[in-house]
Structures are given as C-alpha cells and as structure tokens.
Amino acid sequence: MSSATARTGATARPGGHRKHPPRPDLRALRDALPEAAQGAVADYERHLSLERGLSPHTVRAYVGDVVSLLAFLTAAEGEAPARSLRDLDITQLRAWLAGQRTAGAGRTTLARRAAAARTFTAWAHRTGLLPSDPGGRLAAPRAHRTLPGVLRADQADALMTASASGAADRNPVALRDRALIEVLYATGIRVSELCGLDVGAVDFSRRVVTVVGKGDKERTVPFGVPAAAALSEWLEEGRPELVGQRSGSALFLGVRGKRIDPRAARQVVHEAVAAVPGALDMGPHGLRHSAATHLLEGGADLRSVQELLGHATLATTQLYTHVTVDRLKAIHDRAHPRA
Template sequence: MSTGEEREREDEVLDAFARHLDLQRNLSGHTVRAYLGDVASLLEHCREVGVRLHEVDITVLRGWLLAQQRRGMARSSLARRVAAVRTFSAWAARAGHLPADVGARLRSPRPDRHLPVVLDVPDAGRLLDAARERADEDEPAGLRDWAALELLYASGVRVSELVGIDIGDVDLAERTVRVTGKGDKQRVVPFGVPAGRALTAWLDRGRPRLVGPRTGRALFLGVRGGRLDPRTLRGQVHRLAAQAGVADLAPHGLRHSAATHLLAGGSDLRTVQEVLGHASLSTTQRYTHVTPERLRAAYTQAHPRA
C-alpha cells in the first residue's frame, strides 16, 4: 500500500471513529475534537517511526507518550491522550482496524496535584468590583464581562459551560441557570443577587447592542454578534485581575474560588459536587481547600469525644 493510500485509509478510520464517539459514546463536541486530535497525533508519530496502523502495539504507544512527555506536555494532557487512545484502541480492535486491543495495557500517568489560583473573599470582591466599574462606562463588552464574571463566581461553572448558555437557560426570577457539562449532562445551578443584577444589566443594555445575524439564542456574545469565544473571556479575566490588583488567574480560578468559599462557608462536599457538576466526589475534594480551622470546627461539632 502506498503512502497516499495509507493516509487515505487513516482518514477513513478517523472519520468512522468520530461517528462512533458522536453517536454511540454521547461525548461532548469538545471531547470528540480532543480525542480525534490525540489519535491524529498518534498516527503522525506512527508515520515518523515507519509503523502502519495495523502494526501498532504497546511499544509504539509508549514511545508516542514518551515523546509527548519529553516535549513538556502536562500530565493532565498526557492522561487525556491515554484515555483517547484506549478508547480508540478498543473500538479499532472491534472494527477490525487493529489485530487486538493494544491500548488496554496502557496506564495513565498520575495527575498533577497543582491547583489553580484561589482568591480569598476580599480579593474576589475586588475583582468583581473592577468588572462592575468597567461596566459603569455602559459599553456592551464591559456589561458582558461584568455579568460573565459575576456568574462564573456565583455558580462555579466552567468557562466552556458559561459560553454555551442560551437565554432560555437563565431564570432571573428564581435566580438559577441550566448548564450543559461534560458528557452533555445538564444541571441547574443557583446564583445570587449580584449576579442577577449584572445579568439584568447585560440583557437590558448590553446584549441588544451586539445582536446580529449570527446571534441565535446565545446568552453571551462577542463584539461581532456571535457566541462569545472562551479565549476572549479568558483574556478579559486576566486584564481585570491586573486592574483590580489581585493575583492573576484564569476563569477556572473563579470556579475553584467559588467551590472553596462555598465549603468554607458551611456547604458540604456533596452540595459542592452537585454545583460543580463533578461525577466523582474525589474530584470535588481535590478542587477544594479545607482549612485546619474548618476541620477542627467540624471535628469538635461532630465527634462525641471531641
């Protein structure tokens, strides 16, 4: 088989794998794109080392991961690549593209224990005050960013979830928002009065001025009228953090801060898990800080021999 024919066959296999992920695994569009990119990277490595798809074995897979690690890829990204290739390997073996499920023996690296920046309550207030002060200029982008940051902190949603919210997902009367998380799982999350006030200002005075042919039902819009790009919001969070004089952080830092402040304020882990949309309680435990003071107070209150 020529090189061109081999590439054409690989493209056909990737297309079939994409259909499998989309139709049978019910994964989000973001995850499907990430998995396809990971498998495409593996196939590129195979071409570099002169191995065809049907010749892939565990040694080739480990060599590919080692090459990624030497290029400085984070453990979290390596873990996702392992998950992608294990999924691909199992599917490809069933579909006859591989002689066996060679990825079954592939082990995922231990995840990094690095946690994102967490703002304390006063600094979180300063960041949101900076966003509100910019919104006082009554420019659509400023009103949008104020509403977006208030909702990020109030609800603890992921930035990918935030930009995917439609107008119909927001109930201002009940102060709740419906978000679609990983695996297309939906949950309803409450938000407070400040976030409701910012959202009302955005809907009344900001969003109508950005509406265009590409708008649809998106809640948050970019300057051209389409759905807000997560990269735009990330840049705005960095700029507002600098303006407020607080630690630099990404939108995920607001999610992590919200979870930490909920726990410190008395919420139990199960409630925080539900708000964040974590499938596993262990994930919630990793994403939240438990202070020694809170541990001591909980112990004193609950233990009969405290």
Template sequence: MDRSEIDQLPEEFSAALGDFERYLVSEKARSAHTVRAYLGDVESLLIHALAEGVTTLAGLELGTLRRWLGEQSSVGLTRATLARRAATARSFTSWAVRQELVALDVALRLKAPKRNKTLPGVLQRQQMGRLFEVLQANAVGADPVAVRDLALVELLYASGVRVGELVGLDRGDLDPQRRTLRVIGKGNKERTVPYGQPAAQALDRWLSSGRPKLETASSAEALFLGKRGNRIDQRQVRSVVGRLFRTLGDTSATGPHALRHSAATHLLDGGADLRAVQEILGHSSLATTQIYTHVSVERLRSSYQQAHPRA
C-alpha cells in the first residue's frame, strides 16, 4: 500500500486507526501479525472511501464497503482473503459504534464470498514414522541442532501446538512429572496440553545435552534455541520442518501446521473425544475442530474404495 495514500487520510480516519490499533493490542491481545493484517485492511477500506469522497466515519455506507470488496475481488484476491477483509470491516465498524464514533453499524449486513472448504494436509502414521526415523538417525551423534530438531518435531506432533505457541515456550512451561505443557495461545488464553513418552525423552535429551551447547547470555529461559543461542523463531522452525517433509517425497503437506493437522486427525482416528481435541488444540469453537472429522471420513472413504471388492 502506498504510504502517501495513508498520509493523506483525514485526521478523523488517522485518529480512528490509532485508537483501533490500541484496542486490538491492549483489549483483544492480538498478535503483532494479526494487528498488521487488520490495520492494513482498514487502511485499504478508508483509502477507498476517501477516493469516493467520504471524509468522515459517519459518511461510510454499506454501499461503500460493498464496492470496496468488489474492487478487491476484481484484482484477483482469494475468497479467504475477501472473507477476512469483510470480517475486519465488521470488527472495525462495530468497534466504532461502541466508541460512539458513529451512530449506526453499516457493516452488519456486509457479506463476502464463502471460503472454500478445503481439508487440511495430513500425514499418514507410516509417514510420521519415517520422519522420526530420519530425525533419530540425524540425532545419533552429538550435534545439538539435530537433537533440538528431534525434540522440536516430537513436541509439535505430540501436542498439536501452533508454531507461534512453540517458539514462545520457556523451560518453566514444561511439567516433566505430569508430561504436560503450559501454552499461551490466541487471545492470550492459557491452556495445558499433554505430550507423550517419546516427546518427553527427546525433550530430556535436548535439555540435558543439546541446549547447553547452544546456550548463551541471550538465551534466557527459551525452551528452543537457534544456532546462535537466541530463542528460535517461526522462520527457523518452518525451515526445519520443510526440509524434513522433503525427505518423504510423497506428501503435499507443508509446514509445521501439517503436524498440528496430523496430530488432531490421528487423535480422532484413535477414538479421542472431539471436545478433548478442541481443548488440546485451543480452538474457541467446536466447529473449527470438526473439520478434522471430515478429514477422518475422507481417509475412511479412501480406504474403503481401495479395499472393498464392491466399492
């Protein structure tokens, strides 16, 4: 987005943007990435409104918002992006009403194209086994990075945590006796997540013989460290998992989120209660967790088609 366009926004628009940002950070506890996305969407909306001659928040109309979304669609944005931008607009106008900046919420009837319902990529259990064979073979020696990678992937798969949650973990968040993990998730919500024996063994080895070799004064209490001793970041984790997936050669799954998808699907395949999986994943809505039941059904259907003589 052109910085000059943002600088030309009326003072009322600029002030509202600043207040909305503080609301997202202080009251909603949104991540820095989410705040940037929300502000970018609202800036785009206000720039469009200004181009139509609207110079006050009270001047926003439903038609303005609809034409803004139509313009986004015409340049080829995906349905998912359009849906997110419509949701951001609704959040902004709802906030403006509560702040008494406007009298009416013009976005109440704003709709966007429904998202395509795509099933998340998951790995089969045999594929997970092959990944851990690679990780364990790499970690046979004393290389602390290989020891870290084994513990890191074990924990991602065992707990189903998001990559952002993983990199934020401190050593004190582990309870080795109970084999549980204290996680701070979206909206700054805290939950406790269990992990299994293989992950516990990999973590114990990392903490006792891997982490000390990378630790520096800047490591503080971070659970996982990068090669230079700083807290590992999401980019490094994605790189580790991406290289690992490429060793399989037979999966379309990409990134750490595929391990989260796989953990959820394998839990449900094994008979886990849907609400228990919801709690483990930190989903605020059960409907979000239910997509994994669709994944399981698709896997069941695929197996049926391959195995049943009358399929």
C-alpha cells in the first residue's frame, strides 16, 4: 500500500456564471398554509427528525420543499377556499415542478425537490393523509453529478509534511490542525462526523475511530500510524492547552475551548491545501474524495470503500469515487483474454 493510501437551482448569466433565483420566505409561506396543512408539515418534520434521524440541514431542506409544494397547491389557480391536501395528485406535482423550472431552478435542485415530494407523498399515504401515493409516478431530470477535484498522491504527502512542519513548534492550534488534517485524509470521514467526535471515540490499540454518520448510523473506521502519532501529540500536548469549561468530551476544540465547528475545520483545510504547490483549492470534502480515490488506486475494492465512507448504497460510492484511466488499463491488460 502506498503512503498516500495509508493516509440549488440557478439561471445562467453571460460569462458562464450562474445566478440563483430569489428564495421565497419559507417561514411566511408555512405560516400562511391552512391549519391542516401546517399540522401535516409539523408531523412530517418530526418524522424526518425523530423517526428517520436525518440531519437538521436535510430536514430543513425537505420541509422547505414540502412547504413550497403545499403553498403551490393551496394557491393553485387562485381557487378559494384553499384546496385540501387530499387533492394532491400527479398533475399538481408536475405543475409545481414546472413552475420551479420556469423560476430558474437547475437540474440538481429539481431532482432534489422531486425526491422530497416523493418522500412526502409516500409518508402522507402511509399515515392516511393521502388516499394514494401520486409521488411514485413523479419523474425529474437527473442531477448532474460532478466529481470534486482531488489531490495527487504526492500532493497529499506534501500536505501532511507541511502540516507536520507547522506543528514543530508545538503550538496547540498547529498540533490540532495537523491531527485534524491527518484524520480527515486517513479516514475519509465527513467534516460533520469529524467535528462530532469525542475523545473516547479513538481506540489507539486498534487504530480505529468510531464515527456516528448520517441517520445516526455508527461505523468503525481505521486510521494509519501517521494519524495515530498526530492524534497522540494533540491529545497529550495540544488539547490540554485549549481545554475549558465548555470543552466537554470533544476530540477537536476551537481556539476558545468549545467543540470545533465545521466552518472552522473547513478553513483549516483550505489554508493548508493552499500552501501545496499546484494543488486545487479544496476543503474537507476534497480530502474525503482524495482518500477514497487513493484507496481505489492502491487496490481497495468498492465495497470496502463504501463501508469506510459510510455510504448506504454502492451506487453512491461509484459516483463519488473514480479510478484513474491508467489503473483501468492495467486491470484490462491483466484480466481480459483479448488484451
């Protein structure tokens, strides 16, 4: 294994830039819904948060889409009194999506809103709010899935070397930054997962960390010797210098002693990567993608990478990772009888 392996919608503007359409005031739309619709939204929000365990960000996005849909339904054709939720059918769903497209929503946004509508109508049917599930027939444009840039293996090594050099003076923040970068690249975990880690999640004897991912699903992710060394130094020398009354059991701390937040972690990564000659600007997501790519290039199989990344389906891993053309050619030359 190599050293690297061990570690909304928009409208177009001239010049290729994209201008996002104005966002509606979802709180005002929600408050203006009929009482029954407001109750349905509240129940659905609790379902997403408590029963499905989705992140607050995902819950807000799904609920916002449903509020938009119900506001469209109740105002359809200016009818009075407002339509009932039970009137929701495939025609209404398609008209709502068409309105979103006309307002400038892009393919990715339309795909997400269609998915949100399908999730809502399936739930509404199960709970008796809808006599049938019209969302099962709702189609939307496929979202464009663009892969983020990745570091080359030598650039990843340069990043780790630079972060280690920066921590040579034993400054507690530098020790933290080095450990943070090493862990992100070694494990490929999400920045939200990193920020949620507690000290007790790290098992040095087995060199694994216990991560709580999307949907409160727990998984165990290994890390290598360099990350273990960086973590040890941070816990022994750096963290005690930053710990305070509000630190709790958080593994990584901000400069004021509280659990580090994703924005601060992203800034650490952006600044560290910017110091690597020729490297693309990237944050924690880029390190996650780099780790997955380097694992594949080092010989890891997709199923293993899926488990490490915490993807629910292999299809997500296949979209999220890519194998270099050279590796594909090597596999073809080795395995195909007519190579």
